[in-house]
Amino acid sequence: KQMLNIVKMKRMKQDGDPISMITAYDYPSAVLAEEAGVDIILVGDSLGNVVLGYDTTIPVTLDDMVYHSRSVARGAKNTFIVTDMPFMTYHRSIDETLRGVSRIMQEGHAQAVKMEGGAEIADTVKRIVQAGVPVLGHIGLTPQSVNQIGGYRIQGKDEADAKRLFEDARALEQAGAFGIVLELVTEEVAAYISSELSIPTIGIGAGRGCDGQVLVYHDVLKYTSNYRNKRFVKTFGDIGEQIRSGISAYVQEVKTRQFPAEEHVFAAEDRVLDNLYG
Ligand code: KIV
Ligand code: NA
Numbered sequence: 001k002q003m004l005n006i007v008k009m010k011r012m013k014q015d016g017d018p019i020s021m022i023t024a025y026d027y028p029s030a031v032l033a034e035e036a037g038v039d040i041i042l043v044g045d046s047l048g049n050v051v052l053g054y055d056t057t058i059p060v061t062l063d064d065m066v067y068h069s070r071s072v073a074r075g076a077k078n079t080f081i082v083t084d085m086p087f088m089t090y091h092r093s094i095d096e097t098l099r100g101v102s103r104i105m106q107e108g109h110a111q112a113v114k115m116e117g118g119a120e121i122a123d124t125v126k127r128i129v130q131a132g133v134p135v136l137g138h139i140g141l142t143p144q145s146v147n148q149i150g151g152y153r154i155q156g157k158d159e160a161d162a163k164r165l166f167e168d169a170r171a172l173e174q175a176g177a178f179g180i181v182l183e184l185v186t187e188e189v190a191a192y193i194s195s196e197l198s199i200p201t202i203g204i205g206a207g208r209g210c211d212g213q214v215l216v217y218h219d220v221l222k223y224t225s226n227y228r229n230k231r232f233v234k235t236f237g238d239i240g241e242q243i244r245s246g247i248s249a250y251v252q253e254v255k256t257r258q259f260p261a262e263e264h265v266f267a268a269e270d271r272v273l274d275n276l277y278g
Contacts, residue, residue, distance in 0.1 A: 019212025069108030118168020207231030
C-alpha cells in the first residue's frame with residue numbers, strides 16, 4: 001500500500017471516499033494500525049491522558065511528543081503520520097514554533113503537525129506551511145484550552161458559535177491547512193463546514209457529514225480499566241479485559257507452578273549433570 005499524502009487526501013474528499021484516522025503512541029500500536037490499513041495515524045497529545053496518566057493534555061511536552069512520534073514512525077513506515085504540537089509550543093514566538101515543528105518532523109519523523117485553534121493561529125499556520133510542513137487544523141472542543149472553555153462541552157450549538165467555527169475553519173483553509181479536525185461539534189455545523197471547504201474535515205464527535213473520522217486508540221479498543229462510555233465513541237474491541245485476564249492467568253500459573261512446563265525449558269546434556277554433581 002502506498003503512503004497517503006495531502007494531495008490524495010483532497011482527492012478522497014472530492015471522491016466522497018472517507019478518511020480513516022486513529023491515534024497511536026508507540027511502536028506496537030503503530031505496527032497494528034498500519035497492518036489494519038488505517039489512512040492516517042495521529043500521534044495525539046491525548047497520550048497525556050491515555051498513556052501518561054495525566055488528567056488533561058496540558059502537561060504534555062515537546063520532548064514527550066517527539067519521543068512517542070519517533071516510536072510510532074518506526075512501526076508505521078508506510079502510513080501518513082500527523083503529530084500534535086503540545087500546549088503552548090506554538091504561541092510564544094514564530095521562532096520557537098518553527099523550532100518545535102522542526103523537532104517533530106526531524107526527530108519525530110512525522111509527515112505533518114496538528115495544532116489547536118482557529119483564526120487566531122492562522123498566521124502561524126501560514127508560516128509553517130511556507131516552511132514546507134503540512135498543517136492539520138483542530139477546532140471545536142480544543143482540549144489544550146479546557147481551563148478557558150470550562151469543560152469538555154459540545155461546540156456549535158447556537159448561531160454565534162456556529163458562525164465562529166465556520167470563520168475559524170475558513171481562516172485555517174486560507175492559511176494553507178491541508179485539513180481540519182472538528183472535535184465535539186454539532187452534526188449540522190460540521191456538515192456545513194465540510195461542504196463549504198475544499199480541504200477535508202476529520203471529525204471526532206462531529207457527526208456523519210465530515211470527510212473522515214478520528215478516534216483515540218484506547219477508546220476504539222477499550223484499552224484501559226473501567227472504560228467509561230462516551231456517546232461519540234464506538235468500541236470495536238475489549239483489549240483491557242483481554243490484557244487483564246491474560247496477565248491474571250499468567251500470575252495464576254506461576255503461583256501454581258503450571259508455568260513453565262516441560263515444553264518451555266531447555267535441557268543440558270547428561271554429562272553436564274554428572275560433572276555438576278561430581
Ligand atoms: O490528541 C488527540 O487524540 C486528538 C484527537 C482527539 C483529534 O487531538
Ligand atoms: Na490532541
